[in-house]
Amino acid sequence: MRKLVVVGTILSAAALVVLLPVLRSGSAQQPPALADSLAAPRLSVADSGSLRGPRQPIFFRHDIHAGQYKMQCQYCHYSVGASSEPGIPTLQTCMGCHTVIGGTDSTHRAEIKKLRQFWSDSADASKPKLEWVRIHSLARFAHFPHMRHVKAMGPNACQTCHGDVARMAQVFKVNNVNNMGFCISCHLTRKVNRDCTACHY
């Protein structure tokens, strides 16, 4: 049993070594601010209570995925360039890597184990489902086409509204997206459409 865990760790480490260059090469367009980003801090789920933002069912580390490993936002938020909705990654997307990657330390392994549990429980309707706590929720009388903003500002437009998620151990709200002045100030600076019916219909 113990042997298996060791093998698992070696395997996942090997997978990381294999995967990392791939992930790096895909991150050529990352903003310069992130180029010298440090390894994400070591935190356990016990720390998440003291971090900003709501606690999530899994202590998912954007700072590790998007920061340390420089994965592109669109790898998981797959529809952001095509649709008004950014798309929440499917569990299958998570498992695509985490079938192999088991985590480098005990705190990571604990969270990845939760993910695997949700995945293996998914066939059983009586078991709880993974429910992320929503952080940004736009009022229902406003329509925000994500794809237009990604089209205009490039794939790294996300942090304009969502903040430097790549440095967030736990995601929190940086800007109040329901404050219309926040939208308008940007539209003013960029001299783009400020018609009411661009968003309100």
Next chain:
Amino acid sequence: MTVRPVITRDQGSEDRDQGASPELSPLTADLSRRRFLTVLGVAGAGSAALSGCSTAKVEKLIPYLVQSEDQVPGIPTWYASTCTECSAGCGVHVKTREARAIKLEGNPEHPVNAGTLCQRGQAALQGLYNPGRIKGPLQKQRGAFQSLLWDEAIGRLAQQFQNARGKVAVISGAGPGSFDDLLAAWTQAQGGRLIRYQPFDRAPERAANLRVFGLDELPLYDFATARYIVSFGADFLETWGPVIEQQRGFAQSHGFNGKSMARHVYAGPRMDLTAMNADEWHPLLPGSEASLALGMAGVILGERTTAPQDANALAASLAAYTPEKVAQDTGLTPDAIRKLAREFVSAAPSLAVAGGIGAQHRGAVDLCAAVAILNYVAGNVGQTVRFGAGLPKPDGYAAMQQLIAAMNAGEVTAVLVHDANPLYALPRSARFAEAFAKLPFKASTSLFLDETAAACDLLLPAHHALERWDDLRPRAGVLGLMQPVMTPVFDTLAPGDVLLRAAQKTPDLKAQFPAPSFEAHLKQKWAELARSRGAADTEQFWRDALQHGGIFNGAVATPPAVRLVPTVPTVLTAPSFDGDGELILLPVPSSMYFDGRGANRPWLLENPDPVTKITWGSWAELNPETARRLDVREGEIIRVTSPHGSIDVPVYVYPGVRPDVVAIPLGLGHTEFGEYAKGLGVNPLDLLGAGSVEGFLPYVATRVSIATTLGFHKLAKTEGNPRQLGRHIAEAMPLAHAEQGYTVEESLKQVGEEEHAVNTAREAEAIAGFRASQVEKTKLGAYAEELPKWGMVIDLAKCTGCSACVTACYAENNIPWVGYDNVTRGREMSWMRIERYFEGGVEPGEPFAARVVPMLCQHCDNAPCEPVCPVYAAYHTADGLNGQVYNRCVGTRYCSNNCPYKVRYFNWFPFAKRAFQAPLDLQLNPDVTVRARGVMEKCTFCVQRIRGAQHQARLEDRPLADGDVRTACQQACPSGAIVFGNVKDPESRVVRAAEDHREYHVLGELNVRPSVTYLAKVQA
């Protein structure tokens, strides 16, 4: 903890529900303290965020497990399918968002509807999400329904049918297709009889064609090429035949094409929607129409030498129907009859049609035969009347009568009812209910607890057509496919699977029905079809058909050579009527409720009757003369009594009905059928006798007497005033003027009428000055940009007033229905409405006519609503829209008071809360805000479609092309009367359509400069 249908179960997407307004969300709606505590207890971690003084609820995002290949959040997925709301079999495209169907649109490739869809088709969604649907299998125990498992329910069906082997009957309303074939084989294997039952089945026409041509079938009528159309009571724009296809053809021939148009004459006792669109209406007594048809045929045969040779055999017998004799029968003058006949034959090809429920009296076969002869004599058979169409042949009323007798005699002991509601659709005097109640076992696959289902012992609720695999052969050469577009809303099952699983539970049927599921069965049938068509790859054949909604190039049998039966009888007997009351009862088929199946859809109940503009209830139409004689006024309840029963119904005084007739719409008066239909209105079938004539049920066969009661029921009409009162809202001009290229003003001058009060020179100067300043303003700010300016053209020569656009608008824009009480107070929210104005008919002998005009926000350039809004909620966008910002609106209603068109609608109550009660809320369009109480709303020119098209064009780095944006009303219109586009683009269709001498603006004299241009109606 929120009770949501299973749709989101395993595939919970980003549960954003933009469409639902905050007060609709299950968490905050009616959040009592007890419920709040329950939520806290269950939500656990979520409760932490709920604590404190914040009212914001915690929203959860439930990820998909596996990425669905055909669902991207925020992007609609379209499926091709087939509509089953009537037997026409139109093709539909189903728009789904986040795995739920939200809109139905016509399939442009489909030969029947060519991309458009009527109001009943649109409202199929309210069948899918109807709160009155049966939520799982039920069995009756001690008078009450108890739920059971599907396996038990199917086992019970199999067992009961096996016990009753040989004494089994199945009543089915399904059209021809693989399911119907399976049902026939299954019933036969049970030793039972299958009765294919459609209440509106056009049996008299088939009998007439058998009598005249020896062909027991229905032809297709080509309205598009006909240059002269005479309808003998056939409501071809409402319920008779494939109405969308007929309306498209009618708009093509009868719409003014710049040079000419077909003429349309209607002969029937009541001015229905079809007659409203006629250029000439002859209110004939029911039963006298056949004489007119034979008289016309006689004139043609007497004067024309080119009639088909074999028609001359008729000359002798038709000679009896001289114009003078016909004039006696019909009340028309002999000269008018001659003129009608001559015009009919000289305008080749012409078309005469007869049939429909409104002309289904005891002489209906005579009438249809006379019209068939008229068409033959005029040389229309093979031209505009085409046999060999392969339209379905239901079994008809006689088969139901035999079934009732068999049930009474104990020859049938077990019955399965599928897609039919005979308990409602048969006259009460047929005593079906009593015979049905005697049966030891009766089961139903109905989706709803309708009258028949309520009387059954076992309910096996079927999937809606949008939830199951199926196919439909509405006519030769057309094979429509249906596919499930979403997870079933409730615990229902495809009826095909019920049959197959029941067969598996019956030992001797096991081998005969080996298919594991109906889907597999269907695919196998299509593989056989593919092989018979010589397709190399059957899988590819199936996928192609699925993508296109079916195959529409199928082999059509060569039309049979149509010859007259040599001994065709032409002797007419005047149809008899039951009873000795003073008025003839005319049950009117409704274009909203059809045979009664539309009565549980609020969209159809709130969409006003195209003729009377009455919503939410029944009425009895009386001629003003009759009403005066009986001393009744609109809304007074009268008791209509026939030898078979009596009903109480409010009066609607209507000059478009003969003085000796009382007309009552069919389709309402349900005793079951869900909360919307139950107890609403009356059913005139209660007044009919059950006797059949040549195998069909004569609907117009009863004389009734009228007694006044003390009751009063305010009719929920949506019209303000039925007359134009000189306001020139719906303009029309004679064909002669249209041919000359007259403008509306010139035409009015010709007939001695001034269009508008002439502005004084000072006013004219002020208006000119204003216009110049407006032009200057368009060079400023955002208006100076190269933006499109949206505009619309509505051709009143094509618009028939059918109201398909109204329901399409409700579906697209999340418009709440408001119900009877609020409609009587003028609070309906109908962004798009059809205004109907009566002309003439006041003085005795004055011809009576009606005009329609679709009325929606005119998006005025100089909009009166905008400057009066204190909070700038109503304002003008740079692309020419009259914007309405819901979140800014504080509900002063100044804008509505200042709108001359009365197209702004106010949410007096949280209408949306009731209108979109679960599961109807699943239909909401996520791209459109659901408006809260206290907010003004109105037509937006489908701004969400405009923005959507702009987003798409930007993503593809291309400019917006003409035709990229189609409004919901334009998309639905079967006549193609609505054109929408960018009026700044000189090549756009909307600009070309507006370049017409018939163009005018409604209330243009107010100088509000509307963006909607109307083209005046032309009267041939």
